[in-house]
Structures are given as structure tokens and as C-alpha cells.
Amino acid sequence: MGGTALALEVADLSAGYGPVRALRQVSLAVPEGAVVTVLGGNGAGKSTLLRAISRTLAFHGGAVTSGTVRFGGRALDGLAADRVVAAGVSQVPEGRQVFARMTVEDNLRAGALGGSGDRSAKAAALRRVHELFPVLADRARQPAGLLSGGEQQMLAVGRALMAGPRLLLLDEPSLGLAPLMAARIADTIREINAQGTAVLLVEQNAALALRLASEAYVLEVGEVTLSGPAAALAASDEVRRRYLGVVDEDAAADAADAATAHPALSRWEEATR
Ligand SMILES: Nc1ncnc2c1ncn2[C@@H]1O[C@H](COP(=O)(O)OP(=O)(O)O)[C@@H](O)[C@H]1O
Numbered sequence: 001m002g003g004t005a006l007a008l009e010v011a012d013l014s015a016g017y018g019p020v021r022a023l024r025q026v027s028l029a030v031p032e033g034a035v036v037t038v039l040g041g042n043g044a045g046k047s048t049l050l051r052a053i054s055r056t057l058a059f060h061g062g063a064v065t066s067g068t069v070r071f072g073g074r075a076l077d078g079l080a081a082d083r084v085v086a087a088g089v090s091q092v093p094e095g096r097q098v099f100a101r102m103t104v105e106d107n108l109r110a111g112a113l114g115g116s117g118d119r120s121a122k123a124a125a126l127r128r129v130h131e132l133f134p135v136l137a138d139r140a141r142q143p144a145g146l147l148s149g150g151e152q153q154m155l156a157v158g159r160a161l162m163a164g165p166r167l168l169l170l171d172e173p174s175l176g177l178a179p180l181m182a183a184r185i186a187d188t189i190r191e192i193n194a195q196g197t198a199v200l201l202v203e204q205n206a207a208l209a210l211r212l213a214s215e216a217y218v219l220e221v222g223e224v225t226l227s228g229p230a231a232a233l234a235a236s237d238e239v240r241r242r243y244l245g246v247v248d249e250d251a252a253a254d255a256a257d258a259a260t261a262h263p264a265l266s267r268w269e270e271a272t273r
């Protein structure tokens with residue numbers, strides 16, 4: 001890949017829940033320090049993908065059936081979930097999943113448990129989280145359940161950062177948030193990335209995700225159907241119609257022109273179905 005170091009490499013990954021096949025031979029890469037997004041509607045397999053990478057699929061009754069996941073050149077296949085965190089990959093699960101009755105402070109401490117760092121690394125991680133999200137310092141002693149939805153999302157991101165990850169897996173961080181709060185979360189994702197953490201962001205909010213990411217993949221019914229530079233996907237007629245809600249004919253024509261100007265887009269036609 002032109003000398004770009006790959007943080008994460010997913011190759012031919014298939015996964016399911018008992019008889020339900022949720023992912024079919026998904027391959028993707030997150031270069032070191034990049035933001036990569038996976039777009040897809042409800043049930044496309046986005047959460048399954050992140051759970052397969054973080055090795056938490058078994059907690060949901062699922063399993064990886066084939067394929068490999070490598071991080072920093074090392075295979076994560078077969079590791080326990082806490083070992084994946086120690087290897088530098090932290091997940092922010094769908095729906096935040098903060099511990100509502102625990103204080104904000106204790107939620108953050110829980111995030112540090114899986115990390116590989118010593119006391120001073122954890123103190124530095126907490127300072128970083130408080131700088132990114134001052135509200136989490138202000139509300140440190142309050143039960144997390146009293147936070148707003150947006151603040152709970154900040155807490156969920158902060159908790160994941162406490163382990164000092166080199167790669168952050170984000171599962172629909174904008175879901176259920178008002179546009180202004182979603183934009184704030186997007187700003188902090190950008191800032192976290194600028195500080196050197198790679199990000200794999202799965203989203204239904206394609207507009208937000210395509211602004212943040214350099215590379216994008218479209219997942220449909222468990223398969224990657226389209227991938228390429230985020231700018232090329234944002235310009236593609238199909239993505240605009242299906243994920244960006246563009247219906248205007250002229251805009252669609254413009255987008256079709258732009259798409260032909262972006263030959264870097266790769267498409268998987270119905271070949272494997
Ligand atoms: N815990 C589970 N048990 C059984 N099936 C599941 C479970 N979680 C997800 N699925 C199924 O797997 C497929 C992919 O789901 P999911 O990864 O949650 O999609 P997304 O996150 O894109 O909405 C769907 O068909 C969904 O119904």
C-alpha cells in the first residue's frame with residue numbers, strides 16, 4: 001500500500017450468530033493514524049464487524065467462522081477481549097453502555113483496567129480525557145446515568161481512551177444525538193485522531209462519517225459492496241442517493257460525473273451471491 005503502515009488488516013472475515021450469517025468475507029484496512037469509515041444501514045453487520053475485531057462477539061452469542069484480523073502485524077485471532085485491549089485496540093460499543101449507577105470517574109477508571117499502561121500512563125490518559133471532555137471532570141462524582149445522551153457518548157469515548165489505544169473502534173457514536181451534539185462528537189473524533197490514534201468508525205450517518213474519514217467502505221447485508229477514498233464515495237451517485245439522501249436530478253448527474261472522475265472506487269458486483 002505505497003509504503004503506508006497498516007494498523008489494522010481484516011482479511012476475508014466471516015462471522016455469524018448460530019445459523020445467522022452476519023459477515024461474509026469482509027476485507028478492509030486501516031492505515032496507521034487514519035480515520036476509516038464503514039457505512040451501512042441497520043442490520044448491515046457494522047456492529048458484528050467491530051465485535052469480531054475486538055473479540056467480543058462471543059458475549060453476543062456470535063462467532064468468527066473464517067478469516068483473519070491483524071493489528072500492527074500481529075494476529076488478534078483467538079485472543080481474549082482483554083488481550084485485544086492490551087494490544088492497543090479499544091471499542092466504544094453501540095448505545096454507549098456506560099455504567100449508569102457508577103460515577104463518571106469510576107466509569108473512566110474501569111476503562112483503564114484493560115490498558116497496558118502503568119500509573120503515570122493512566123494519569124496522563126485521564127488528563128487527556130478531561131482536556132477533550134471538560135464536562136467529565138466537572139461531573140466526575142455524579143452517576144453516569146444523570147448525564148445527557150451526548151455526555152454519555154463522551155464518557156463512552158473517554159472510557160475507551162483510558163486504555164491508551166492506538167486504534168479506536170467507534171460504533172455509531174452519533175446515533176440518537178441532536179445534530180449539534182453529533183457535530184461536537186465529530187470534532188473530538190478529529191482531535192483524538194490528530195493526537196495519533198487511528199479510528200475505525202461505523203456509522204449510518206454517512207454525511208458525518210465521510211467528512212471525517214480518508215477511506216470508506218459500504219457494507220450491505222454483511223458484504224463490502226463499495227470502497228474507496230471517502231471523497232470519491234461522497235461524490236458517488238449511489239452513495240448520495242442511498243446514504244446521503246440526495247434526490248435532486250442535477251446533483252445526481254453532477255455526482256455521476258464526479259464518480260467517473262474517481263476511478264479509485266472499487267466495486268464488488270453480485271459476483272459471490
Ligand atoms: N446478538 C445477536 N444474535 C443474533 N443475531 C444478531 C445479533 N446481533 C446481530 N444479529 C444479526 O446480525 C446481522 C448484523 O447485525 P449488526 O451487526 O448488529 O448490524 P448493524 O450494526 O449494521 O446494524 C443482522 O441480521 C442482525 O439481526
Ligand SMILES: [Mg+2]
Binds near residue numbers: 094
Ligand atoms: Mg450496530
